[in-house]
Structure formats: C-alpha cells, structure tokens
Amino acid sequence: MNIVVFGANGGTGRLLVRRALDAGHTVTAVTRHPDAFTLGDGATLHENLSVLAADVHDPNAVDRAVTGHDVVLSALGVPYARKPITVYSVGITNIIAAMDRYGIRRLVCVSSSATDPATRYHDTGGGFIFEKVLKPFITKTLGKELYADMLRMERLVQASDLDYTIVRPSGLFETPAVTEYVDAEIELPERFTSRADLAAFMLRLGEGDEYSRTSAAVATVSTHPRVIDLLRQEAFARS
Template structure:
C-alpha cells in the first residue's frame, strides 16, 4: 500500500514508518525537520514541510491509499490548534485527491463523556492527578483533540480515531488490547500504537470507529516514564 504519515518524525511515527517500510509498503513521511529523520529506506520518501501548508499536504497525500496522522505537540497553556487545523488541512488535501482512508490519533482523555473513566490507576492517579492534568496543562490539548475528533467524525471519510493512554517505549510489539471507545488501562507503548494503526490501515479495520489501544504488560514505573519523556526522546 501507499501510506502517508504525518508526524512521521515523532516517537510513534518513526516506529510506524520503519515497520511499514519493512513490511513492503511505500511510505511518504512528512516532517518539518527532514534532517533529523533517522530512517533511510528505499520504500520511504520524505516530504518536508508543515502540515498546514496546503501544497505540502497535497503533495503528501496525492498517491496515498491511506493517510495516518500521529501529529502532536507538547502540553501547553497557550492555545493549541495543530490537531484540528492539521487534520483539517489533511482532510482538504484528501478530498482534493479522492483519498478516503484516514487514521488519526487523539487520546483516551479526550472525550468529556469518558475522560474520567477508571483506568485502574488507583485513588491518587484517578481522583487527583488525572483531573489536575486534564483541567490545567492538558486542557488545551484535549480541547483541540476533541475538535479534531468531531470534524473527523462529521466527515464522510473512512476514518479511524486511535485513542492511546500514556505513551511509553517497549522494544517490541506486546500482546496489547484494542477496543471501541475506552479501555480501563493507563498506558500504551508507542510500538503497540504504531502496530495497531498499521494493522487497521492495511487490513481495513475499525472503519468509522474509535479504537482504544492499551498495553497490558509491561507497565512503566511512573518515575521511569517521566525520565524517558523528559530527557531521552530526540
């Protein structure tokens, strides 16, 4: 398949690009920083630029059978629009080129109806930490993810919205869980998320449905997770 990846240079995007190329798919990887993109592979072509640039989005999706977006930015108290504006730009380009299959990533904490579902994190996490994060530093992120979800769901595309929990790293794909809506689990390995997106794209799964993705085992220790997210990722 021809797969276009927005966010290809991020944590999940790099894993997904590598795995898709290994499986023989032709990958168009979009990044604003091609010089830092680590993967060189005959099946991977780079498109450099910002997703909100219509010419970039158009060039990236022109030949696509499926478009996968793992676009993201860190939490911020300033207005965040990349999820909704970036995905709107992708959808416009897809419409112009008659591309129908879109997979994008939001979060298990996005939907107000399910934001406070119990993820099994215990009293401190569920009743103290999670509400603080979603109402303060995560507020802009989740509001924009929700705008993205609503516009994607309102489209007539063959969409899938993946909802991972807290992301962390594993060396390989685990025996992860997928379910419609939400899962009572706190963490998702980026390798598992990449695999779930790739399987859904290539096997035509979860069309016009939300796909919660969560890792059961291993579970990261909170201190390791903070260290990894804060210091280790390039």
C-alpha cells in the same frame, strides 16, 4: 500500498514508518524537520521511503504530501503548552480537504483516551492518587489546551465522509518491541500504551477496514511504566 505518515519524526511516527517499510509498503514520511528524520535505528535511507518537508498548517504542503497515496496515517503530536494549540485541528482540516480532493478514503489518526469528555473520567483502577489527583491535573491543567484541540480534531474527523479510525491510546511509553496489546471500540480500562504497540495497531488499521468510522482504544497490558517517569516524559513530548 502507498502510505503517507504525518508526524513522522515523533516517537510513534518513526516506529510507524519503520514498521510500514518492513511490511513492504511504500512510505512518505512527512515532517517539518526532514534533516532530523531517522528510522529509529539511525538509518535515514530506504528504497521505499521518501521524506517530505511539510507543515500541516500549510494546506498546499499537505496537498502535495497526500496526493498519490492509498492511506493516510496521522501520528501528529506536540508537547503540552499553556498557549492555544491548533496543530491537530488545523492539520486534520487540511488533511481531510486533500483526501477529499484526491478521493483517498482511509484515514487513521492518533488522539488520546483523555480527549473525549464522555470517556475521559472512567475509572482505570489506578487508585485514589492517580484517579483523583494525577489524572485531573493532566487533563484539566497540564494538557488542557492539547486535549481541547484533539477534541476539535476528533469532531472534524467524525463529521467527514472518510473511512476513518480515531485511535485513542493511554499514557504513552517505550517498549523494545511490540507486545500482545489489547484493543477495543471507544475505550479500555487500562492506563498505558507503548508506542511500539500503537504503531503496530495503526498500521494494522491502515492495511484494512477495522473500526471504520469510529474510535478505537489500544493498550499495553504485559508491562507498565512508572507513573513518575510517564509524567516527566509527557510534560515534554507527545506521540
């Protein structure tokens, strides 16, 4: 299978590219900074890997990246910011247009459990401080612009004719390997998702048609990060 991965230089993107290569797929890793790209283990070369320099704001660059592939996986991510964020909505607009142009059907893209107002405020059992103080601060202040653009992305994907799945992880953190994660349509009560589990789930979706034309939640249940570490990490990096 020929797979193109957008956001390939992010924490999840690198794991996703590595996992797809290990599964025997041919992968194009799309990043604005190809010189900085590695496979997470320090390697930069693989016989089935192509690294392509492209900015998702550039429709021509996105068009070149998408052509010739069977599946599009988007792990786009940017840090929280006070200024308006457009990478998700503009990027997905260009990705959808290119997919339509070349007749590519399968799209898997990362959003967040904090994106959709209909599911954003469900009680995860995290206690008063987490539910009433930390979560509102993240969604309404720290990540306000990011989640607003993620929601625009979701609406654009949902309005498309593609066989899409919108993946909604919760607070992202690191584990050394894939765990026995859980997944479900729309939402889960758990608060955290390891990037390894997110990458494994995204590839699983890209290889088949699970959760087609809907959103899916994925969460890690066997281990959890410290909330303070998660907040520190989330303030400076995304997917």
